[in-house]
Amino acid sequence: MIWFFPEGLAPITAPNIISAVAHARKKCDAPVHYFTSVPYILQMLFEDKHAVELLQSMDLVGVGGAPLPPAIGDGLVAAGINLVSRMGSMECGFLMSSHRNYQQDREWQYLRPIQDERYLQFEPRDNGLSELVVKPAWPLRVKTNRDDGSYATADLFEPHETIPNAWRYHSRADSQLVLANGKKFDPAPMEADILAATNILRDVFIFGSGKNYPGILLFPSSLDMSDTAILETAWAIIQKINSQSQGHARISRSMVIIVSVPLDEAALQKSSKGTILRNQAEEQYKSWIEAAYSKPGSAAPVQITSRDQLFQAVLECFFRVLGRNIDPDEDLFRQNVDSMACLQIRAQVMEACLPDPEEQLPLNIIYECGSVNNLVKHLEQVRSGEFLEKQDQNERRHQLMRHMADRYRDFSSSLRPKIHQGSRNVVVLTGATGFLGAHILHSLLCKEQKIDAVYLLVRAKTPEDAYQRVARVLTGYGLIDLRQISHTKPSVVCLPCDLSDGAIGFSTQHLDDFSKASTTFIHTAWTVNFNLRLPSFEDQVSGTQQLIQLAIKSGAKFVFISSIAAVSCSASHLIREDVSEDPADASPMGYSESKWVAEQVCAAAYKAVTATDSAPASEMLPWMSIIRVGQLCGNKLGIWNKSEAYPLMLSTESLVGCLPRLEDQPLDWLPVDTAADAILEIALGAHAKMFKNPSQQSNLATGPLVYHVLNPFTQPDWSQLLSWISEDDLGRGLEVVPPSEWVTRLEDTLAQTNEHHPSHVLVGLWKGSLAPEEMACPTGKIRPGSVQSYEMTRAKQSVPTLRDLEPLDKQRV
Numbered sequence: 001m002i003w004f005f006p007e008g009l010a011p012i013t014a015p016n017i018i019s020a021v022a023h024a025r026k027k028c029d030a031p032v033h034y035f036t037s038v039p040y041i042l043q044m045l046f047e048d049k050h051a052v053e054l055l056q057s058m059d060l061v062g063v064g065g066a067p068l069p070p071a072i073g074d075g076l077v078a079a080g081i082n083l084v085s086r087m088g089s090m091e092c093g094f095l096m097s098s099h100r101n102y103q104q105d106r107e108w109q110y111l112r113p114i115q116d117e118r119y120l121q122f123e124p125r126d127n128g129l130s131e132l133v134v135k136p137a138w139p140l141r142v143k144t145n146r147d148d149g150s151y152a153t154a155d156l157f158e159p160h161e162t163i164p165n166a167w168r169y170h171s172r173a174d175s176q177l178v179l180a181n182g183k184k185f186d187p188a189p190m191e192a193d194i195l196a197a198t199n200i201l202r203d204v205f206i207f208g209s210g211k212n213y214p215g216i217l218l219f220p221s222s223l224d225m226s227d228t229a230i231l232e233t234a235w236a237i238i239q240k241i242n243s244q245s246q247g248h249a250r251i252s253r254s255m256v257i258i259v260s261v262p263l264d265e266a267a268l269q270k271s272s273k274g275t276i277l278r279n280q281a282e283e284q285y286k287s288w289i290e291a292a293y294s295k296p297g298s299a300a301p302v303q304i305t306s307r308d309q310l311f312q313a314v315l316e317c318f319f320r321v322l323g324r325n326i327d328p329d330e331d332l333f334r335q336n337v338d339s340m341a342c343l344q345i346r347a348q349v350m351e352a353c354l355p356d357p358e359e360q361l362p363l364n365i366i367y368e369c370g371s372v373n374n375l376v377k378h379l380e381q382v383r384s385g386e387f388l389e390k391q392d393q394n395e396r397r398h399q400l401m402r403h404m405a406d407r408y409r410d411f412s413s414s415l416r417p418k419i420h421q422g423s424r425n426v427v428v429l430t431g432a433t434g435f436l437g438a439h440i441l442h443s444l445l446c447k448e449q450k451i452d453a454v455y456l457l458v459r460a461k462t463p464e465d466a467y468q469r470v471a472r473v474l475t476g477y478g479l480i481d482l483r484q485i486s487h488t489k490p491s492v493v494c495l496p497c498d499l500s501d502g503a504i505g506f507s508t509q510h511l512d513d514f515s516k517a518s519t520t521f522i523h524t525a526w527t528v529n530f531n532l533r534l535p536s537f538e539d540q541v542s543g544t545q546q547l548i549q550l551a552i553k554s555g556a557k558f559v560f561i562s563s564i565a566a567v568s569c570s571a572s573h574l575i576r577e578d579v580s581e582d583p584a585d586a587s588p589m590g591y592s593e594s595k596w597v598a599e600q601v602c603a604a605a606y607k608a609v610t611a612t613d614s615a616p617a618s619e620m621l622p623w624m625s626i627i628r629v630g631q632l633c634g635n636k637l638g639i640w641n642k643s644e645a646y647p648l649m650l651s652t653e654s655l656v657g658c659l660p661r662l663e664d665q666p667l668d669w670l671p672v673d674t675a676a677d678a679i680l681e682i683a684l685g686a687h688a689k690m691f692k693n694p695s696q697q698s699n700l701a702t703g704p705l706v707y708h709v710l711n712p713f714t715q716p717d718w719s720q721l722l723s724w725i726s727e728d729d730l731g732r733g734l735e736v737v738p739p740s741e742w743v744t745r746l747e748d749t750l751a752q753t754n755e756h757h758p759s760h761v762l763v764g765l766w767k768g769s770l771a772p773e774e775m776a777c778p779t780g781k782i783r784p785g786s787v788q789s790y791e792m793t794r795a796k797q798s799v800p801t802l803r804d805l806e807p808l809d810k811q812r813v
Helices: 014-027 039-046 049-056 070-078 187-196 227-243 278-284 286-294 307-322 339-353 365-369 372-384 390-407 435-446 463-476 508-517 534-554 590-612 645-651 672-683 688-692 694-702 718-727 739-753 758-770 793-798
Strands: 034-037 060-063 083-089 093-097 120-124 130-134 151-159 167-172 201-207 215-220 256-258 426-430 453-458 491-496 520-523 557-563 624-629 705-709
Touching (some): 039 060, 120 151, 187 201, 187 227, 201 278, 307 339, 339 365, 390 590, 435 672, 463 491, 520 672, 534 590, 557 672, 590 624
Parallel strands (some): 060 083, 453 491, 520 557
Antiparallel strands (some): 083 093, 151 167
């Protein structure tokens, strides 16, 4: 054994370690082929050429005790070193390592546990992670924290995309940084990567617990460099790490803080394993952290006297947050400006561009404007006190909807082959990583459907990445485990795609093979973000056109999943199962407007194909359908989509201490698994028998078949829901207030406390729909949900699931 800590007799340096190994090899009869150490030693050796040569001479190089920065480990493996990571604990002894075939497998970070759940088990947690649980049979376990004798380690791992039973350590469940919106991430790997990438810093500390977004403290290793030079060097590294991080974990340029500490003092207190003592660090640098959030980080407001000055000031605000220049004409969402960045940019803009320091901009103003140029126009109106009349704004929106529909309605070159009549039934499904799409996939795989294969089009880089994304979502909703699908189920093929691409990201041959095999397209994928304006959804509309073209080429059926929001502002008391021709029918949100536009694209495709089809209506099959889905609620397991409007509304009670009184608001929510079953009954042809009735055949010549899939019952209502909540509230009492008061209290709380509660994304929507003066649609039509009803004649005739619907009860809600 080589002892690298000779109690201060020799410093731990690369030359001394090389000498120690050389001495051991000379004096020992047994060969020295295995080198193991803590990460600090390997990081030091990696910087020395001769030390790297020493490690290359070993059969194995082990590391453990703390995380090794990925950049260092990757560099060692690239140098031909057989690096193995080990993991153990005081409570359970040695647990697993990344021992593998080193010539073929370079994934040194992925541990390979014994594949026997009697000893070790990975239990699913949030965000696709799993917690390692050591079972009672593990021979080295000396501690338990569960009734069954197991030990839950609180160590979270993520599975490899393609290698079975390979797990990479992610974070501690009890040490993750939790933002104000409840989202979590482990800052330690990011901190390690930054330190490993530069020698100008001796330490870094990422903060943000309980805040809207994270920030970072940089501690220079030398006091000779200017803060500007340090920031420029560090920012390039942070940008690269941001590109690989979850959106909520990204750090903006304005939140990068440089802290100069005397070099003879420790910048951060650390544990014996070298990990940062986070609570102590937050307390030590409390004033720096508070200053970062209380001051957006901009310079003092400049005197703005022209539009050009205002334009430059706004661009500077974006640069301070994003650290990059953006196209002032292009849609912000398409330029990857996320919601957290929008909050920071808003704060910068208010400080730099508004003459009155007390004046506030709406929380979602950045997304509402959509581009830098539109934001500048809005600021000009705010600064001058002039605004467009609401009627002019509405007409402009409607014109934009018509123009977008016109851009994607050309199917003049489309020829319709005969619908597939072969024995194989292959479904193409988009949106399988969404709430509804995941349940549609679950039903396809679990119900008595005569399906041979399911192709999933997923936004991903590789098939493995696509597969893992879908598998994680299904597990998170308590649905089928893709890894345990039996051979009796339909085969599942996950295909990475880009729906904005003309070939959806496929090669010509791949696209041709895909087209020949497909028999039914179910297009569910759509960005669900109620703050975005219509231009942000153009890629979604374009993708719909591309998929329709593929369906036409394939001779396949096409089913578009729309929303009742596409027609919820209709002037009619009864909204029929027909395609709307009036853009004012859509509710005034980019999401709703984009669904209306996509329905126009579907109608144009149907008309173009019908015009080229010489078959009489009696021989035509309903190859295109539009399904408008109503408000969804949780599945049979009680699992909801947490980003839905009503769960978010209910969650605000903990923030503002009250909930709104929604008079005569029915709980017309449809369980998501019921909606999925109904959609499949329509998509897979169970409705075709209704066209044996000659009176129905005329529908085929006029346009796509439209179905309303929703809950038609008006009871129970919102008041009953609040009563159920009060019953389960242990007598604490639930304050119920008028909607306008609730919206005001919520908006004030979010603005005054800088809270990033997830409900902030819907404040603008609620303010417009619940305030007394906004009880009608902008066009003066009936308020959605008040006295309107949706025709369901076709849906109920076609779909047994909808005929058997019952009102919601307390247990299902």
